[in-house]
Amino acid sequence: MRRLEVGIVGTGYVGLVTGACLAHLGHSVVCVDIDREKVESLSRGEVPIYEPGLEEVVGGALRQERISFTTDLPATVERVDVLFIAVSTPPGEDGAADLSNVASVAREIGASLARRGEKSPLVVVNKSTVPVGSGDYVSMLIEEGAEGRDVSYYVVSNPEFLREGSAVYDTLFPDRIVIGTDSREASEAMRELYAPIIEQSFPTSYDPRPKAAVPFIVTDLASAEMIKYAANAFLATKISFINEVAAICDLVGADVTNVAHGIGLDSRIGSRFLSAGIGWGGSCFPKDVSALRSIAREYDYESTILDAVVAVNDRQLKQVVSKLQRELHTLKGKRVALLGLTFKPNTDDMREAPSLKIARTLDSLGARVVGYDPVATGPASEAVPQMKVVTDPYAALSGAHAAVVVTEWDEVRNLDPKQVAGLMAAPKLVVDGRNVLDPASVEERGLLYRGFGRG
Numbered sequence: 371m372r373r374l375e376v377g378i379v380g381t382g383y384v385g386l387v388t389g390a391c392l393a394h395l396g397h398s399v400v401c402v403d404i405d406r407e408k409v410e411s412l413s414r415g416e417v418p419i420y421e422p423g424l425e426e427v428v429g430g431a432l433r434q435e436r437i438s439f440t441t442d443l444p445a446t447v448e449r450v451d452v453l454f455i456a457v458s459t460p461p462g463e464d465g466a467a468d469l470s471n472v473a474s475v476a477r478e479i480g481a482s483l484a485r486r487g488e489k490s491p492l493v494v495v496n497k498s499t500v501p502v503g504s505g506d507y508v509s510m511l512i513e514e515g516a517e518g519r520d521v522s523y524y525v526v527s528n529p530e531f532l533r534e535g536s537a538v539y540d541t542l543f544p545d546r547i548v549i550g551t552d553s554r555e556a557s558e559a560m561r562e563l564y565a566p567i568i569e570q571s572f573p574t575s576y577d578p579r580p581k582a583a584v585p586f587i588v589t590d591l592a593s594a595e596m597i598k599y600a601a602n603a604f605l606a607t608k609i610s611f612i613n614e615v616a617a618i619c620d621l622v623g624a625d626v627t628n629v630a631h632g633i634g635l636d637s638r639i640g641s642r643f644l645s646a647g648i649g650w651g652g653s654c655f656p657k658d659v660s661a662l663r664s665i666a667r668e669y670d671y672e673s674t675i676l677d678a679v680v681a682v683n684d685r686q687l688k689q690v691v692s693k694l695q696r697e698l699h700t701l702k703g704k705r706v707a708l709l710g711l712t713f714k715p716n717t718d719d720m721r722e723a724p725s726l727k728i729a730r731t732l733d734s735l736g737a738r739v740v741g742y743d744p745v746a747t748g749p750a751s752e753a754v755p756q757m758k759v760v761t762d763p764y765a766a767l768s769g770a771h772a773a774v775v776v777t778e779w780d781e782v783r784n785l786d787p788k789q790v791a792g793l794m795a796a797p798k799l800v801v802d803g804r805n806v807l808d809p810a811s812v813e814e815r816g817l818l819y820r821g822f823g824r825g
């Protein structure tokens with residue numbers, strides 16, 4: 371493989387994982403961030419996010435001198451062959467993605483491009499999730515930054531599909547790589563960059579390798595941008611769909627886990643993302659679904675399906691409260707333990723975590739809320755100061771009238787029902803918001819079990 375000089379702007383989730391993995395493949399990577407302190411701590415190998423395997427990959431790349439961190443974007447633009455924009459695009463008040471970070475980076479790239487001299491055109495890669503049409507917008511901003519000077523570059527879209535908690539794995543073993551560009555030279559540069567992943571030829575301790583080869587898809591810019599939104603919206607739809615089925619299962623006395631198993635074996639449906647429960651949260655689904663709805667609205671198109679997907683997801687949270695109210699009658703003065711606070715296991719991310727909304731609602735109804743999480747204790751108590759956050763699940767359960775499994779951490783799945791029953795106060799209600807407990811063995815110990823769609 372040819373070793374490329376790669377720049378990554380933004381050392382958040384996507385930027386840092388992408389940079390570390392590209393360095394692991396053998397490229398020479400420089401990561402740029404405006405946060406000087408973060409740059410210094412990353413240079414020492416201190417990874418600010420909880421992501422399995424990431425610290426090892428960053429550490430390995432630092433030792434091999436394949437990765438470095440800087441605040442100097444202009445010098446990076448002058449040096450690299452490929453430059454990723456991986457800054458955040460948070461939702462604005464109207465749900466549309468806020469592109470101000472992308473815009474200021476693009477302008478600065480434009481301003482520095484003229485100094486690249488005779489080097490081949492810079493391949494600028496949009497890795498941030500941006501509205502359809504943003505590729506052209508980035509080109510416009512680069513030109514604006516260049517102020518009439520002659521600059522040569524390509525803008526490419528390369529959407530990101532990694533999941534938090536398995537971000538390194540997903541980057542090295544993706545289901546596909548999608549590139550949006552109308553330039554052959556740019557798509558060839560991207561193919562070269564990803565060659566070790568496409569051919570699965572990089573060193574790995576996975577034996578056997580999970581993938582033989584990875585499809586590399588080249589399409590136009592707008593379609594690549596749309597693929598990202600459509601993929602996330604489809605997955606959110608799949609979850610809301612099974613949650614709708616779960617609600618009907620509850621009415622007719624069926625068990626949604628059996629139903630999901632039965633439909634998932636149909637290869638046209640597939641068994642993944644059919645776990646019913648509290649619903650979807652996190653940094654991507656809520657943001658991307660609302661951005662896609664807002665893109666459609668700009669064209670006077672109201673997405674009936676996505677509106678329903680969001681409505682079902684909102685309803686799931688209300689169901690947690692109504693399940694508690696049904697068994698506890700009033701929530702006033704009742705102690706409720708929330709087990710698992712991050713939006714999903716194996717991450718410390720609290721963005722759009724269902725636990726926060728549940729905690730706030732329960733508090734407003736007069737309940738005493740105690741939260742347990744194996745990693746995110748600090749951010750959780752900051753976000754909801756009324757909630758007492760503890761680091762021992764049994765301490766959270768002690769004296770609790772009800773417990774809600776909000777996030778299916780192993781530490782929560784593996785709680786000992788006998789010990790839990792001994793600690794809780796009547797009616798010892800367990801609302802299994804992720805359908806991960808075995809109802810029979812929980813009830814055997816004298817706990818009252820309520821799942822989602824389990825009849």
Ligand code: UDX
Nearest residue numbers: 530531532533534643644645649650651652654713714
């Ligand atoms: C998601 C996409 O999976 C990823 O491809 C994209 O790049 C970013 O968004 P992530 O947000 O990390 O990744 O989490 P994911 O594992 O997809 O879960 C999203 C939410 O859906 C979580 O709140 C999870 O609890 C929920 N979920 C997932 C369900 O409720 N049921 C399921 O069956 C699967």
